[in-house]
Amino acid sequence: xxxxxxxxxHLCIGQAYAFSVFNLPMTKLLGITQSTxxxxxxxxxxxxxxxxxxxxxASAAVFGRWVEExxxxxxxxxxxxxxxxxxxxxxxxxxxxxxxxxPARRCGVIQTSSVQTRTTLLLVRYRYQMVLPGxxxxxxxxxxxxxxxxxxxTPAEARWLDDATAMxxxxxxxxxxxALELGRQNIKQILAGLDVVLxxxxxxxxxxxxxxxxAHRALEALFP
Numbered sequence: 001x002x003x004x005x006x007x008x009x010h011l012c013i014g015q016a017y018a019f020s021v022f023n024l025p026m027t028k029l030l031g032i033t034q035s036t037x038x039x040x041x042x043x044x045x046x047x048x049x050x051x052x053x054x055x056x057x058a059s060a061a062v063f064g065r066w067v068e069e070x071x072x073x074x075x076x077x078x079x080x081x082x083x084x085x086x087x088x089x090x091x092x093x094x095x096x097x098x099x100x101x102x103p104a105r106r107c108g109v110i111q112t113s114s115v116q117t118r119t120t121l122l123l124v125r126y127r128y129q130m131v132l133p134g135x136x137x138x139x140x141x142x143x144x145x146x147x148x149x150x151x152x153x154t155p156a157e158a159r160w161l162d163d164a165t166a167m168x169x170x171x172x173x174x175x176x177x178x179a180l181e182l183g184r185q186n187i188k189q190i191l192a193g194l195d196v197v198l199x200x201x202x203x204x205x206x207x208x209x210x211x212x213x214x215a216h217r218a219l220e221a222l223f224p
Contacts, residue, residue, distance in 0.1 A: 004076055016052040023049070033174060107191075109183035114172035115152070119161070120190055121169060122149045122197075126205045128212060143212060149204060155193025160200060 023045045027035045035041075067075045128143045150166035151158035161169075 004072075006072075016049070016056055019045075019049050019052065033177060107187045109178050109186050110172070110174040111176050111178050112172045113175050114169060117152050118154075118186070119150060119152050119169065120155075121166060122201070123147075124149055124201055124205075126208055128209050130212075130216070132216075145208060145212070147204070147208060149201060151197065151200075155190065155196040158197055158200070 023042065026040050026045055027042055029039055124147050126145045126147065128145070130141045130143050131138045132141055133139070147163070148166045148170060149163075150161040150169060152161065153159050
């Protein structure tokens with residue numbers, strides 16, 4: 001339990017230091033290429049970092065002995081709650097997000113020359129149930145995987161991209177600002193047609209499950 005506990009604790013610590021990577025992009029969340037009056041100001045983001053560092057030091061001073069005495073399980077549980085709670089709370093307090101879209105926004109639209117037609121990328125989290133042999137019989141486990149799926153055109157006439165092309169498009173850079181109303185219209189059209197693409201998403205999930213099963217069997221063959 002020590003390695004997972006250490007990982008959870010360092011996620012909490014590293015989140016504060018990694019903030020310096022995101023502070024400039026966060027000043028262009030709406031403007032994309034340049035800041036707009038409604039974007040965060042760098043001075044506002046500086047206060048966020050300062051408060052985070054303060055509580056980092058204060059928590060170490062107040063709860064340091066408790067972490068040592070409580071053991072890795074309690075430390076892992078508490079740090080996991082703090083990390084997830086901070087993420088949800090920060091999204092819920094986003095002043096730019098309408099109430100119906102809280103606690104987090106998961107859609108975005110950019111205009112880029114990396115594609116020639118409207119292209120949609122979906123970040124899909126798959127969850128699989130695996131049954132592995134154990135000392136006292138079969139043991140059911142849960143495996144998760146995140147995949148990027150993409151298609152061109154409308155959901156009704158989707159032309160699906162291969163995995164490598166979809167992953168490559170994650171690095172596409174915006175060439176210009178997207179009008180707010182245009183972005184909303186595109187997102188509404190995609191969301192309205194999600195039911196049409198779900199069968200293909202499910203089929204891809206079955207393919208990934210087969211790959212996972214074959215990989216596990218190959219591993220068992222190496223370490224019988």
